[in-house]
Amino acid sequence: MRLPTVNVALFVASLALIALQIVLMQALAQGQSHHFAYAVISIALLGFGSSGTVLTLAREWLLPHAERVSRLCLIFAAASSLGALPVALQAAAATDFPLLFIDVRSWGPLMVSAALVFLPFFASALFLGLIFMRDAAAVGQRYAANLLGSATGAGLGLLLLVYFTPSQGFALCAAAFAFAAWLLHRSWFSTLLVLSALVSTALISDISPSPYKAISYALQLPDSQVISDTPHPMGRIQIVQSPALRYGQGLSLQFQGSVPAAPHIYRNGDAYGVLLHDTAALDESVQALPFVLSKPASALVLHAGGAAIAHVLAQESVQVDALEPHPVVARHLRAHYQNDRLTVIAREGRAFLSTSPSRYDLILLPPQGSFGGGVGLQALQEDYLLTRESFHAIWNALSEEGLLSFSVYLDQPPRHSLKLLALAAETMRAAGLSNLSDHVAAIRSWDMLSVVVSKHPMKKSARDKLAAFSQTKGFDRLWSPGQGPALADHFHVMEEDKLVTGLTALLSSYDASAFYDHYLFDVQAPTDARPYFHQFLRWDRLEEVRQSLGSSTLAFVEMGSVLVAMTGFALAGAAFILIVAPLLRLGWAPGGRLAVLCYFAAIGLGFMFLEIVWIQRFTLFWGHSLYSAAGVIAALLCGMGAGSALSARFDAACKTVRFVIGGVIVMIVLSLFLTPPLFTAGWIWPEPLKWLVGLMLLALPAFLLGMPFPLALRALHQTCPQQVPWAWGINGCFSVIAAPLAVVLVMQGGFTTVGWAAAAAYALALIAFRGIGR
Amino acid sequence: MAMNRQRLFPVFIFLFGAWTVQAKDTDQTRLAREEMVAKQIAARGIEDSHVLRAMRAVPRHMFIPENEARFAYDDRPVPIGHGQTISQPYVVAYMTEIAGIKPDARVLEIGAGSGYQAAVLAEITQEVYTIEIVPELARWAASRLQLAGYDNVQVKQADGYYGWAEHAPFDAIMVTAAAPHIPPPLIDQLKEGGKMIIPVGNPYRVQMLVLVTKQGGEVRTQNLLPVSFVPLTGGRE
Numbered sequence A: 001m002r003l004p005t006v007n008v009a010l011f012v013a014s015l016a017l018i019a020l021q022i023v024l025m026q027a028l029a030q031g032q033s034h035h036f037a038y039a040v041i042s043i044a045l046l047g048f049g050s051s052g053t054v055l056t057l058a059r060e061w062l063l064p065h066a067e068r069v070s071r072l073c074l075i076f077a078a079a080s081s082l083g084a085l086p087v088a089l090q091a092a093a094a095t096d097f098p099l100l101f102i103d104v105r106s107w108g109p110l111m112v113s114a115a116l117v118f119l120p121f122f123a124s125a126l127f128l129g130l131i132f133m134r135d136a137a138a139v140g141q142r143y144a145a146n147l148l149g150s151a152t153g154a155g156l157g158l159l160l161l162v163y164f165t166p167s168q169g170f171a172l173c174a175a176a177f178a179f180a181a182w183l184l185h186r187s188w189f190s191t192l193l194v195l196s197a198l199v200s201t202a203l204i205s206d207i208s209p210s211p212y213k214a215i216s217y218a219l220q221l222p223d224s225q226v227i228s229d230t231p232h233p234m235g236r237i238q239i240v241q242s243p244a245l246r247y248g249q250g251l252s253l254q255f256q257g258s259v260p261a262a263p264h265i266y267r268n269g270d271a272y273g274v275l276l277h278d279t280a281a282l283d284e285s286v287q288a289l290p291f292v293l294s295k296p297a298s299a300l301v302l303h304a305g306g307a308a309i310a311h312v313l314a315q316e317s318v319q320v321d322a323l324e325p326h327p328v329v330a331r332h333l334r335a336h337y338q339n340d341r342l343t344v345i346a347r348e349g350r351a352f353l354s355t356s357p358s359r360y361d362l363i364l365l366p367p368q369g370s371f372g373g374g375v376g377l378q379a380l381q382e383d384y385l386l387t388r389e390s391f392h393a394i395w396n397a398l399s400e401e402g403l404l405s406f407s408v409y410l411d412q413p414p415r416h417s418l419k420l421l422a423l424a425a426e427t428m429r430a431a432g433l434s435n436l437s438d439h440v441a442a443i444r445s446w447d448m449l450s451v452v453v454s455k456h457p458m459k460k461s462a463r464d465k466l467a468a469f470s471q472t473k474g475f476d477r478l479w480s481p482g483q484g485p486a487l488a489d490h491f492h493v494m495e496e497d498k499l500v501t502g503l504t505a506l507l508s509s510y511d512a513s514a515f516y517d518h519y520l521f522d523v524q525a526p527t528d529a530r531p532y533f534h535q536f537l538r539w540d541r542l543e544e545v546r547q548s549l550g551s552s553t554l555a556f557v558e559m560g561s562v563l564v565a566m567t568g569f570a571l572a573g574a575a576f577i578l579i580v581a582p583l584l585r586l587g588w589a590p591g592g593r594l595a596v597l598c599y600f601a602a603i604g605l606g607f608m609f610l611e612i613v614w615i616q617r618f619t620l621f622w623g624h625s626l627y628s629a630a631g632v633i634a635a636l637l638c639g640m641g642a643g644s645a646l647s648a649r650f651d652a653a654c655k656t657v658r659f660v661i662g663g664v665i666v667m668i669v670l671s672l673f674l675t676p677p678l679f680t681a682g683w684i685w686p687e688p689l690k691w692l693v694g695l696m697l698l699a700l701p702a703f704l705l706g707m708p709f710p711l712a713l714r715a716l717h718q719t720c721p722q723q724v725p726w727a728w729g730i731n732g733c734f735s736v737i738a739a740p741l742a743v744v745l746v747m748q749g750g751f752t753t754v755g756w757a758a759a760a761a762y763a764l765a766l767i768a769f770r771g772i773g774r
Numbered sequence B: 001m002a003m004n005r006q007r008l009f010p011v012f013i014f015l016f017g018a019w020t021v022q023a024k025d026t027d028q029t030r031l032a033r034e035e036m037v038a039k040q041i042a043a044r045g046i047e048d049s050h051v052l053r054a055m056r057a058v059p060r061h062m063f064i065p066e067n068e069a070r071f072a073y074d075d076r077p078v079p080i081g082h083g084q085t086i087s088q089p090y091v092v093a094y095m096t097e098i099a100g101i102k103p104d105a106r107v108l109e110i111g112a113g114s115g116y117q118a119a120v121l122a123e124i125t126q127e128v129y130t131i132e133i134v135p136e137l138a139r140w141a142a143s144r145l146q147l148a149g150y151d152n153v154q155v156k157q158a159d160g161y162y163g164w165a166e167h168a169p170f171d172a173i174m175v176t177a178a179a180p181h182i183p184p185p186l187i188d189q190l191k192e193g194g195k196m197i198i199p200v201g202n203p204y205r206v207q208m209l210v211l212v213t214k215q216g217g218e219v220r221t222q223n224l225l226p227v228s229f230v231p232l233t234g235g236r237e
Helices: A003-033 A032-058 A057-093 A095-101 A104-134 A135-161 A164-186 A188-203 A216-221 A286-293 A306-314 A327-336 A349-354 A386-396 A417-429 A460-473 A497-504 A510-518 A537-556 A560-582 A590-622 A625-647 A654-682 A687-707 A708-719 A720-750 A751-769 B003-021 B029-043 B049-057 B066-071 B090-099 B115-125 B135-147 B184-189
Strands: A225-230 A237-241 A266-267 A270-276 A299-300 A321-324 A340-346 A360-364 A398-409 A440-444 A448-454 A475-480 B080-083 B084-086 B107-111 B127-132 B153-157 B172-173 B190-200 B208-214 B216-228
Touching: A003 A032, A003 A057, A003 A104, A003 A135, A003 A164, A003 A417, A032 A057, A032 A104, A032 A360, A032 A560, A032 B115, A057 A104, A057 A188, A095 A104, A104 A135, A104 A164, A104 A720, A135 A164, A135 A625, A135 A708, A135 B127, A164 A306, A216 A237, A216 A266, A216 A270, A225 B080, A225 B107, A237 A327, A266 A327, A286 A306, A286 A340, A286 A398, A286 A448, A286 A460, A286 A497, A299 A720, A306 A321, A306 A340, A306 A360, A327 A340, A349 A386, A349 B208, A386 A398, A386 A417, A398 A417, A417 A448, A417 A497, A417 A510, A440 A460, A440 A497, A460 A475, A475 A497, A475 A720, A497 A510, A560 A720, A590 A625, A590 A654, A590 A687, A590 A708, A590 A720, A590 B003, A625 A708, A654 A708, A654 A751, A708 A720, A720 A751, B029 B049, B049 B090, B066 B080, B080 B135, B090 B115, B090 B172, B090 B190, B107 B115, B107 B184, B115 B135, B115 B153, B127 B135, B172 B184, B184 B190, B190 B216
Parallel strands: A299 A321, A299 A360, A321 A340, A360 A398, B107 B127, B107 B172, B127 B153, B172 B190
Antiparallel strands: A225 A237, A237 A266, A266 A270, A398 A448, A440 A448, A440 A475, B080 B084, B190 B208, B208 B216
């Protein structure tokens, strides 16, 4: 059977669209930040919603010219990918995040960037919508081509990130759009565009990152040079060397030696780690605390990109397992620290801890927080290493005499440090320990805190070592085991030492919960269901924060949360306009319109909620968020493609939709209850089996999820064809709104709440379908 | 058509005026400075007469790139290029007051940036040394200081880690380009009884001022009240 050319063009265009999205996300993360990428892409994806609005308003004109317009859309998508996106990246790089709140002009580059990024997405979505509208009777096949192209594009997008720079990726996506146009009509212009795009991949240069990125600061230093640069889907890794790039975090002010220069590792332009050899300065820093208290025979370094490997290897005869989730960094660590006592494992800490039977005398967490405190951009970034469940696994991986150690940059009021201490305290309580004070030692320099937590009560000898070390090096003894805050404010005086009062309360069984309640910030131990370690602001206490901090309150509002909230509001406002505008033409008939709005909004929201929940669940099972996102999206899109193609054989009747959506709801509910115990049991399975089981689990729901959209679109086409593009637009708008809405739901009730919201959304769709086409 | 052009001219002036600000001290900039000192600095509790006089005297707008110069006397940090900023006027005044600089003091600044902090110090004392590692910024600071007439400031383009041993010891060291560790040579070059001031944190958010003192060979630090940047409104933090 010969495939219709339009299906091939749809496949290629969809492939280019998803690949472009992946490349753009990475490009914006490299040039500016991950959060900026999220905001810009969300706005750009409104292209789907706005294409529906344009198609509804101009339906009569567009349908007779569908052939020509669809070609023009693809050519425009190609041209804008090639011309507009590099400019959008430069505009994005010019934005300084904190300035957005004080200088209205800083919004300019952000808006220019979003507007330029919008162009290819709008043009390609217009092409897809136009084809769906024109061929609504065969929408099952068309939608299947779209989904399968998207699934392929997701894989190709990741490959582009491995072998090409983002600018080259844009050019290759542009070539694919132009090729889709050429498939529809083999004109000289589309041929020329394909060739131009391909040639430009060889000529196009890399885009400079924002001057506010850490790597930009490093590259300004005299004699600095990039000694290694490796693109990767998990983030581009660059290593910069300069005589002025040093590492001496937590250093004693009594130190008389020199702080050595060391190559620094950057991931997407942000500071990631350091390659150190000379550890003399580290021996004089608060980070030396675990080695002062014990002589471990074995150590586990979690997320080992930092200096900890060098520090542990400098101790005599310690066997070191170092876990580094980024494979490129892991490779550099192996090459840099060539040592028989070191094994570098390229895995996420959680994935390793859940499967390894090894026990360690010392487990080191990576330093947390940032020097001087950050601006809260990480507030909504999930971190599965810093949850109760993770600390429980860490505790179990300690030997009987084992120590857990972590260092954290000080912030005011203390938040990172207290949340880490809360995690440690909750873990000890869960392990059945009662007198927690005997198990903790903590020292502080002017900018860094180091804590050691022991499985067994620490003895007097440990107290003596702690006292001698802190006195010689000029560190404050924030917590002496069994004694509490002895000499906490001797060398480094704090105005109001909330860290000491917080630590005292957290280690007391009676005061901990009262402390959590009264503290102005959220320092409770996070869980896997709400894995937001870096989120501290309590919206329920905002008024009290305002009363306490006065006009400084804004400085403590985490920018990550603000950015998501602002993006959510902007998307909701734009979506409202895009959904209401077509009604000016369509008119408002309460029954049918409301049903179409509810149905397509519900399946848009429901699908995205489900995707977000499943990516979270599979992140823990498959071991990394990138694997999970790639696996879940590819499996869903492939399964949905098959489901969509098969839906063409069914009547678009109530009975069919009831069966399909009912099945989806059952699948969602089952997955919410069954996946947690199944995945816990399956952590020890071999990786291929985990992937096989995971993909099988996704296959059936994915197959069903591919049907609600084409079935309803076909039903609508039979009764109210003029509403087809409106429905397409509604679905596009709500798919985009779903992301910030899901974040709000996770913050409130965890990922399970989002799962239930997905089931509720599909239930609403089930009810609303009865009114479609009425 | 001519009419349209006439109408457009004021718009053109409004839009591009910022790029053509003159780097001269005029009655208008002096007035803006008086207002800055009264509303942003003295009103927030800075009392040191030397500091207030210095803040009134230094033409801040001359240390800011012309496209940003219209914000020179606003209560905010201002970007100066290369991902750097010139601190909010109050933070500059507060740091200078804490340093307790006497007219005969020898002062070292690490991280000249725009050169403004050095100029403020140079209004109080005769010997100011400033080091900037980024060559372009070092050139900019030197040219601005010269233009504003501060010949008692020596600018060096170098790695601030090593300090300036030839002119050590210093009564005060201001580390405006803070690193996550205090370089040992700087502690060594701080005079017994001297003060080192380090602002830590994002200039647009919260900055903790850390005061480092050296007394009897023992080095101690003190975290002073955090100074948070407050957009659009004043008020003591």
